[in-house]
Amino acid sequence: MAQIIDGKAVSAAVKNEVAAEAARLRDEKGLKVGLAVVIVGSDPASRVYVNNKKKACEAVGFQSFEYALEESTTQEQLLDLVNVLNRDDRVNGILVQLPLPKHIDEKAVINAISPAKDVDAFHPENVGRIMIGEYSFLPCTPAGVMRLIESTGTDITGKQCVVIGRSNIVGKPQAMLLLQKNGTVTICHSKTKNLKEICLGADILVVAIGRANFITGDMIKEGAVVIDVGMNRLDNGKLCGDVEFESAEKKASFITPVPGGVGPMTIAMLMKNTLTAAKQQAGIE
Numbered sequence: 093m094a095q096i097i098d099g100k101a102v103s104a105a106v107k108n109e110v111a112a113e114a115a116r117l118r119d120e121k122g123l124k125v126g127l128a129v130v131i132v133g134s135d136p137a138s139r140v141y142v143n144n145k146k147k148a149c150e151a152v153g154f155q156s157f158e159y160a161l162e163e164s165t166t167q168e169q170l171l172d173l174v175n176v177l178n179r180d181d182r183v184n185g186i187l188v189q190l191p192l193p194k195h196i197d198e199k200a201v202i203n204a205i206s207p208a209k210d211v212d213a214f215h216p217e218n219v220g221r222i223m224i225g226e227y228s229f230l231p232c233t234p235a236g237v238m239r240l241i242e243s244t245g246t247d248i249t250g251k252q253c254v255v256i257g258r259s260n261i262v263g264k265p266q267a268m269l270l271l272q273k274n275g276t277v278t279i280c281h282s283k284t285k286n287l288k289e290i291c292l293g294a295d296i297l298v299v300a301i302g303r304a305n306f307i308t309g310d311m312i313k314e315g316a317v318v319i320d321v322g323m324n325r326l327d328n329g330k331l332c333g334d335v336e337f338e339s340a341e342k343k344a345s346f347i348t349p350v351p352g353g354v355g356p357m358t359i360a361m362l363m364k365n366t367l368t369a370a371k372q373q374a375g376i377e
């Protein structure tokens with residue numbers, strides 16, 4: 093039976109580290125860390141994420157600046173705001189909550205954020221830096237996954253790592269981070285043949301598909317570390333992952349639950365990135 097990886101506890105540890113460092117910067121250098129969060133429209137899920145980010149800022153002692161814009165906001169107005177925030181010294185990190193309304197080009201908005209304040213690490217410059225291993229920020233969800241794997245004491249070197257999903261925000265950077273830790277990495281996607289066979293070879297399996305209970309215990313190698321990034325809302329309102337937990341926990345050595353696994357890590361790593369941004373902008377190592 094697998095040990096459950098407690099994402100809440102690991103994320104609390106990350107937030108405590110960030111809070112302690114933020115307090116030190118405030119006391120010793122008079123530096124206040126600030127995160128600006130921009131939301132356009134009234135999507136309820138996005139609203140929840142933005143509120144959680146605001147609460148996390150308060151918990152670690154950051155200032156948070158929230159910009160809640162009308163659904164009808166034009167791309168030009170949004171880009172103007174991003175440019176103002178790029179120049180605002182109180183703002184160390186800028187996060188534009190995705191998805192944006194259909195009439196706004198997300199790429200144009202991401203590209204407008206100063207790479208030094210791009211705490212989501214979505215700007216092409218930051219994506220490129222991850223490729224060559226010379227990054228300041230890591231994208232929050234894959235970085236959170238790495239921290240969860242680390243919490244199990246698993247050495248990634250030489251391990252067969254399988255990532256299911258190849259999105260720009262999860263799958264691709266996840267594969268790159270595992271590769272940087274010397275894993276032997278396979279990336280799977282919707283056109284992959286023999287998915288079960290590939291999964292059965294995985295010492296470390298990271299699943300980021302967006303399909304409820306898609307990976308079942310019979311696809312998991314005995315003793316594997318299983319990280320479930322998926323967040324799916326069932327008809328009964330319950331949240332569930334991409335991995336069928338009951339069957340998977342019988343095979344895995346470690347497994348993340350949903351909720352309470354990867355989810356809490358994403359916000360914790362956002363706080364960590366914002367702290368890093370503030371230190372870099374102030375010229376502090």
Ligand code: NAP
Pocket residue numbers: 233256257258259260261262263280281282283284287300301302303321322323324354355356358
């Ligand atoms: P996405 O952009 O929709 O990408 C999904 C990926 O899964 C695609 O690469 C797709 O392949 C692949 N896929 C779909 N069906 C498949 C199948 N039958 N077999 C193998 N691969 C398949 O999703 P995402 O943004 O990466 O998110 C994935 C999941 O993680 C979602 O549930 C999302 O809510 C969750 N998520 C959670 C957090 C968190 O903080 N916990 C953060 C981000 C995302 P193709 O490329 O071939 O289409």
